[in-house]
Amino acid sequence: MTNASTEKASGATGGLTLEARQVSVRFEGLTAVDTVDETLHPGEILGLIGPNGAGKTTLVNAMTGFQMPADGQVLLGDKVASGLKPHWFRRHGVARTFQAGRLFRDMPVSENIEIAAVSMGLSRRKAHAHAMELLEWLGLADRAETPAGVLPYTDERRVGIARALAVRPDFVLLDEPAAGMSDLECDEMMRVVSEIPGKFGCGVLLIEHNMRVIMGVCERIHVLDSGRTISRGTPDEVQKDPAVIKAYLGHD
Ligand SMILES: Nc1ncnc2c1ncn2[C@@H]1O[C@H](COP(=O)(O)OP(=O)(O)O)[C@@H](O)[C@H]1O
Ligand SMILES: [Mg+2]
Numbered sequence: 001m002t003n004a005s006t007e008k009a010s011g012a013t014g015g016l017t018l019e020a021r022q023v024s025v026r027f028e029g030l031t032a033v034d035t036v037d038e039t040l041h042p043g044e045i046l047g048l049i050g051p052n053g054a055g056k057t058t059l060v061n062a063m064t065g066f067q068m069p070a071d072g073q074v075l076l077g078d079k080v081a082s083g084l085k086p087h088w089f090r091r092h093g094v095a096r097t098f099q100a101g102r103l104f105r106d107m108p109v110s111e112n113i114e115i116a117a118v119s120m121g122l123s124r125r126k127a128h129a130h131a132m133e134l135l136e137w138l139g140l141a142d143r144a145e146t147p148a149g150v151l152p153y154t155d156e157r158r159v160g161i162a163r164a165l166a167v168r169p170d171f172v173l174l175d176e177p178a179a180g181m182s183d184l185e186c187d188e189m190m191r192v193v194s195e196i197p198g199k200f201g202c203g204v205l206l207i208e209h210n211m212r213v214i215m216g217v218c219e220r221i222h223v224l225d226s227g228r229t230i231s232r233g234t235p236d237e238v239q240k241d242p243a244v245i246k247a248y249l250g251h252d
Contacts, residue, residue, distance in 0.1 A: 018094060019040070020074055032058040041203050044197065097157065103156060103159060107148055109140065113166045158177075172196065174193065174205070179209065
């Protein structure tokens with residue numbers, strides 16, 4: 001049986017990073033991500049924002065093996081990982097969620113999480129216990145036996161987070177986890193995201209449109225527009241940046 005902890009690239013290094021180095025992604029005529037640099041560190045929460053179509057999801061795809069960069073590199077520690085498959089990233093401690101669920105709809109919520117843990121080498125029994133802990137933490141314990149397909153959209157996204165964390169990643173990349181949530185649900189999502197680094201020892205990259213959520217949980221923020229980095233800094237710095245204000249006014 002594979003041991004999850006030895007499979008991860010973290011090993012004894014402690015200083016592991018997930019890095020996009022001069023990454024570009026092109027779709028036919030369109031440059032969706034244009035020479036972007038970013039390094040995600042363990043224990044931090046990095047916000048990735050920008051108007052619709054800015055390239056946020058595409059950058060996350062590139063950093064998780066779902067998209068091959070046309071130029072530049074993705075590195076996990078000092079290992080060049082661009083071109084490797086999503087499966088490799090998952091096994092080496094990089095997990096992500098999707099804007100839309102991608103759960104096994106006929107399978108109970110708990111099993112959706114368990115299979116992720118089993119894929120990392122946990123026994124069925126331990127995987128079940130771990131899934132239940134995650135559901136408890138997310139306030140979804142009473143949904144454990146519900147088929148994932150009947151969950152409301154917002155709960156589906158929370159189960160997606162549990163499933164990503166079930167592989168005990170070093171990095172988790174969350175694609176708009178609070179989209180469509182009420183103010184109260186956003187508060188709850190802020191609690192969940194802000195607890196991830198301490199509870200799971202992960203670095204978090206958070207894509208989110210809700211500025212209250214972004215400003216409330218992120219230590220630093222990277223702003224994309226038309227595939228390019230237009231600003232980066234603390235929430236305060238980014239909010240005041242005329243380039244950011246202009247990008248949002250231009251699009252929304
Ligand atoms: N698979 C694809 N094929 C062609 N164009 C794509 C594809 N994925 C994304 N795009 C385009 O790339 C740009 C960036 O998209 P995306 O990364 O989804 O933006 P965001 O997540 O910031 O809203 C958009 O113009 C989008 O239409
Ligand atoms: Mg997106």
